[in-house]
Amino acid sequence: MIRIQPWFLVLIVLIALAVITGQNGVSRTSEVSYTTFTQLVKDQKVESVQIDGSASTAVVKLRAPENVQTLGGQDRSVQTFRVNLVSDAALPDTTLIPELKEAGVQVHKQLPNQWWGLLISFGPVLLLVALFYFVFMRAQGGQSQVFQFGQSRAKRYGKENKVPTKFSDVAGHEEAKRELVEVVDFLKNPTKYHQIGAEIPKGVLLVGPPGTGKTLLARAVAGEADVPFFTVSASEFMEMFVGVGASRVRTLFDEARKGAPAIIFIDEIDSIGRKRGAGIGGGHDEREQTLNQILSEMDGFDKNSSVIVLAATNRPDILDPALLRPGRFDRQVTIDLPNLKEREAILKVHMRNKPIAEDVSLEELSRATSYFSGADLKNLVNEAALEAGRVNKTRIEMHDFYRALDKITLGLENSSLTITEEERRAIAYHEAGHAVAAAVLPGTDRLQKVSIIPRGRALGAAFYLPEERAMLSQEKLENQLVYTLGGRAAEELFIGQISTGASNDFKQAMGVAKRMVLEWGMGENFRNMAFGSDSGPVFLGEDIAHRKDFSEHTARLVDEDVKRILDNAYERARSVLKEYSGAMHEVARLLMETELITGDTVREVVKRNGQSKEAFTGI
Numbered sequence: 001m002i003r004i005q006p007w008f009l010v011l012i013v014l015i016a017l018a019v020i021t022g023q024n025g026v027s028r029t030s031e032v033s034y035t036t037f038t039q040l041v042k043d044q045k046v047e048s049v050q051i052d053g054s055a056s057t058a059v060v061k062l063r064a065p066e067n068v069q070t071l072g073g074q075d076r077s078v079q080t081f082r083v084n085l086v087s088d089a090a091l092p093d094t095t096l097i098p099e100l101k102e103a104g105v106q107v108h109k110q111l112p113n114q115w116w117g118l119l120i121s122f123g124p125v126l127l128l129v130a131l132f133y134f135v136f137m138r139a140q141g142g143q144s145q146v147f148q149f150g151q152s153r154a155k156r157y158g159k160e161n162k163v164p165t166k167f168s169d170v171a172g173h174e175e176a177k178r179e180l181v182e183v184v185d186f187l188k189n190p191t192k193y194h195q196i197g198a199e200i201p202k203g204v205l206l207v208g209p210p211g212t213g214k215t216l217l218a219r220a221v222a223g224e225a226d227v228p229f230f231t232v233s234a235s236e237f238m239e240m241f242v243g244v245g246a247s248r249v250r251t252l253f254d255e256a257r258k259g260a261p262a263i264i265f266i267d268e269i270d271s272i273g274r275k276r277g278a279g280i281g282g283g284h285d286e287r288e289q290t291l292n293q294i295l296s297e298m299d300g301f302d303k304n305s306s307v308i309v310l311a312a313t314n315r316p317d318i319l320d321p322a323l324l325r326p327g328r329f330d331r332q333v334t335i336d337l338p339n340l341k342e343r344e345a346i347l348k349v350h351m352r353n354k355p356i357a358e359d360v361s362l363e364e365l366s367r368a369t370s371y372f373s374g375a376d377l378k379n380l381v382n383e384a385a386l387e388a389g390r391v392n393k394t395r396i397e398m399h400d401f402y403r404a405l406d407k408i409t410l411g412l413e414n415s416s417l418t419i420t421e422e423e424r425r426a427i428a429y430h431e432a433g434h435a436v437a438a439a440v441l442p443g444t445d446r447l448q449k450v451s452i453i454p455r456g457r458a459l460g461a462a463f464y465l466p467e468e469r470a471m472l473s474q475e476k477l478e479n480q481l482v483y484t485l486g487g488r489a490a491e492e493l494f495i496g497q498i499s500t501g502a503s504n505d506f507k508q509a510m511g512v513a514k515r516m517v518l519e520w521g522m523g524e525n526f527r528n529m530a531f532g533s534d535s536g537p538v539f540l541g542e543d544i545a546h547r548k549d550f551s552e553h554t555a556r557l558v559d560e561d562v563k564r565i566l567d568n569a570y571e572r573a574r575s576v577l578k579e580y581s582g583a584m585h586e587v588a589r590l591l592m593e594t595e596l597i598t599g600d601t602v603r604e605v606v607k608r609n610g611q612s613k614e615a616f617t618g619i
Contacts, residue, residue, distance in 0.1 A: 037083040041103050048106035058083055156255070157229040163222040170213060170220050171349045172342030172374075176333045179204065180217060183308055184225045187261040190306065201330040202298050203309040205269075207316045208335035211375030214312035217335065218265045221310065228259035234271045237290050245272070245290030253297040253307065261306040269311040273319045291320060299327040337373055340366050340468060346374050350381040357397040365401055368448065370466040380404055409463075411456020419454070424592060426495050427452045427460045430502070432587040433490025434462040437483035437576050439599070439606045443476045444483060447599035452591050459501060460591075463599075474522050477512060481569035482576065484509045489573040494584060513565045514558075523561030531558075582609035 037060060040046050047063045062079050100107050157163050167177050186193060186200045193200065206214040222229040230252060237245040256262040276288050298309060311329065313319065323329060338346055343366040351362075369377060383404035388396045419427070435450045445464035452460040488502040517523035518531045531550050550558070577584055583606045590597050590605075 031082045031084075034084060038099075041099060041105065044103060046100075046103070046105045048108065049100060050108040155231050156259075157222050157231070163219050163229070165216065165219040165223040167220045167224055169349065170216055171345035172338045173213060173217065173335055176206070176217060176335050177220075179331060179333050180221050181224075183263075183310075184221060187225065187227050187263065187306065187308060190261065200306065201308065202327060203311065203329035203331075205316065205324070205329040205332045206310065206312040206335055207332055208314060209337060209373060210314050211373035212335045212337060213374045214314075214335050215267055216374070218267070218310050218312065221263065222265070225263060228256070228262040229265065230256055230262065231265040231267070233267045234269045234273070237272055238286060245286055246293035249290060249293040249297060256307045261308075263308050263310060265310040265312075267312050269323075270313040270315045270318055273311075273313070273323050275318060275320045291323070295320075295322055295328065298329075337371055338377075340370075343369055343372065343377060346377045347381065350378050354381070354385060355395040357395040359398045360396065360401065361398065364398075367465045368402075368405060368463075370468060376408070380408060383407060406451075406455060410458050410461055414454040414456065417454045419459070423459075424452065425588070426491060426499055427501065428588040428591040429490045429494045429584065430487040430499075431460040431462055431591060432584050433486035433488075433573070433577055434483055435587060435599075435602045436580050436583050436606060437486035437489075437573055438462065438464065439603050440576050440580060441479040441482055443473070444479050447602055449596060449598050450587070450591060450602060451596040453595050458504075474516070474520075477516060477522070478565070478569060478572075481509050481512060481566065482572045484512075485566070485570045486573045486577060489570060489577055490584065493574060493577055494581075494588070509566060509569070510562070513562045516565060517558055517561045522565075523558065524564065525557040525561050580606060580609055 037046075040060075040062070045062055046060055048061045049058050050061075051058045060081055060083055097107060167181070170177065183201070183204055190200060206217060208214055218231070222231065232252065237248050252264065256264050272287050272290050272294070274287070274291075276291065309329070316324070316332070324332070344362045347362055347365055347369075365380075369380065372380070380401065384396050384400040387400040387403050387407075393400070431450050431452055435447055438444045438447045445466045448463040448465050450460075450462045455461065484505050485502075487505055488498060491498050491502070517526060521528045521530055531554075583602075586605050586609065587597070587602055590601065
C-alpha cells in the first residue's frame with residue numbers, strides 16, 4: 001500500500017489553489033472570435049467586460065440571453081463567454097476601451113496575479129526543496145531528524161532504564177561470564193586495579209556461532225552494570241552519505257566519555273570491521289572510513305578514556321587485524337555451542353513458567369539436541385508448547401518435545417505425498433540399512449529411532465544420539481561412513497536396484513572423507529599433511545582470487561584417497577548387511593507396519609539375528 005506524504009498533499013493543494021486563482025474563479029466558459037465580440041458591442045448586447053491583468057483575454061457578460069440570436073455558432077442560452085483581446089490582424093486594439101465606454105459597457109480590469117507568477121518562477125526550486133526533504137525523511141526512517149545524520153543512534157541504558165536481564169538468566173558459559181564480570185568490576189572499582197599498575201582493557205570481543213548467546217551476555221552486562229550502557233548495531237553506522245558513519249562513531253564515543261565510566265556494545269561488528277583493502281576494486285569507501293574512526297576512538301591519542309567496548313561477531317576471521325590487536329580488543333571470549341550439561345541448564349531456564357509433565361527428561365532431551373545452540377533450544381521448547389496447545393493439552397509432555405524435534409530437524413510431516421508400495425518398501429530397506437549398520441558397528445552414535453514418515457524433503461530418517469567428544473578417531477570416522485552408506489548398500493542388496501534416495505547420504509559422506517584427507521591427514525598418500533579447505537563462503541574479494549595451495553597432480557592424489565575411503569566404507573557396509581540379512585528383513589517389515597521403531601527395538605532384532613556388536617570391530 002502506497003503512503004502519500006502530508007507535505008505532498010499540501011503542495012498539490014497549493015498548486016490547485018494557484019491555478020484556480022489564476023483562472024479568476026471562472027467556471028468553464030465558451031470562447032468566441034474577436035469579430036463577433038465587437039459586433040455584439042455595437043449591437044448594445046454586452047453588459048460588462050472583465051479584462052485580465054495581461055490585457056490579452058476578457059470575460060464578457062451579455063445583457064440578456066434571450067436577446068442573442070446567434071453567438072458564433074454557440075447555443076443561444078449562453079450568457080458568458082471568453083474572448084481574445086487581439087484583433088484579427090494580430091495587433092492590440094487600442095480603440096476598444098473607448099468604444100466600450102461609449103456603448104455603456106461596464107469595464108473591469110483585473111490586477112496581474114502576482115502569486116501565480118511567483119509560483120511559476122519558483123516552482124522548480126520548490127519542487128527540488130520538497131524532493132530533498134523527502135529524501136532526508138526517508139533516510140531518517142520517517143522521523144523528524146532531518147539535520148541529525150551524524151548523531152549516534154545508540155540506545156542508552158542506565159539507572160533510570162536498567163535492562164532486566166541478569167547473569168543468572170544466562171545458563172552455561174561460565175568462563176565467559178567470569179570474564180564479563182571482571183569487565184564490570186573494572187568499571188565499578190577502577191582504583192584497586194590502578195593501584196597495582198593494571199590498565200583497564202579497552203575492548204572485549206565475543207566470538208561464537210549464531211544463536212549461542214553473545215547478545216544475551218551483553219544484555220546481562222547491561223543489567224548488572226551500574227554504569228551507562230550504550231548498545232548499537234554496526235549496520236546503523238552506515239548511511240548513503242559519505243562521512244555519516246564516522247560522524248556517528250565520534251558522537252557515540254563522545255556521549256560515552258561524558259558518562260564515563262561506560263560500556264559500548266557493538267553488535268555484528270563484522271559488517272563494518274572487515275579487512276581494509278580486500279574488497280573488489282579496492283578504494284576508500286564509507287565502511288573503511290567508519291572503521292578507521294572506530295580504530296582511532298578505541299586507541300588514539302586519548303589514553304585516559306574509561307570506556308570499554310564490547311563487540312559480537314560470528315566471523316572473527318574476516319575482521320581487520322588492527323581491530324584485534326592488544327590495546328583495542330584486548331580479549332576475545334569464545335562462546336561456543338553448549339555441551340551436554342549446559343544444554344540441560346539452558347532447557348531448564350526456558351522451561352521456567354511452563355507447565356511441564358513429569359515424564360519429560362531433561363537429560364534425554366539434552367542428549368537428543370547435540371550441536372543445538374541456545375536459540376535452537378529456546379525454539380524447541382516453544383515448538384513443543386505449540387504442539388501441546390494444538391491438541392488442547394494442559395501440560396507439555398515428552399512426546400510433544402519429540403514431535404517438535406522432528407519438525408525442527410527434518411520439517412513438517414508431508415502427509416499429502418503419494419508413495420507407491422514399491423517405493424515404500426525401498427525406503428524401509430534404505431532406512432533399515434542405516435539402522436542395522438549403526439547398531440552393529442562399535443564406536444558409532446547411539447541409534448534413537450528409525451522412521452519412514454516423510455518429513456520435509458526426506459522420505460525417511462534414522463535419528464542418533466551423538467556422543468560428544470573433544471576428538472574423533474579415524475576408526476569412528478570410518479564407522480560413521482559405513483552406516484551413512486548403509487542405505488545405498490541395502491538398496492543394492494535387498495531391492496536389486498538403486499534409487500535417488502541416497503543423494504544426501506553421499507553429500508555427508510563426501511564431506512567427511514574430504515576433511516579426513518585435506519585437514520586431518522588420514523589419506524594414504526598424504527599422511528601427516530593438511531591442505532585446508534577452500535569450500536567456505538566468499539566474504540571478501542581476496543577469497544575470490546584465492547588459489548588452492550596444491551598442484552593438479554596433488555589434487556588427483558587427493559581424489560584417489562577420497563575415493564578409496566568411500567569405496568572401503570561401502571564394501572564394509574555391504575559385508576555387515578549381508579551378515580545381518582535376517583535383521584534387515586525384520587527391521588524393514590516392522591518399519592512398513594508401524595512406520596517408526598525405536599533404537600532399542602533395532603538392537604534387540606540385531607541381537608537375535610547375528611553376532612554381538614563387538615565382533616565386528618575389524619570388518
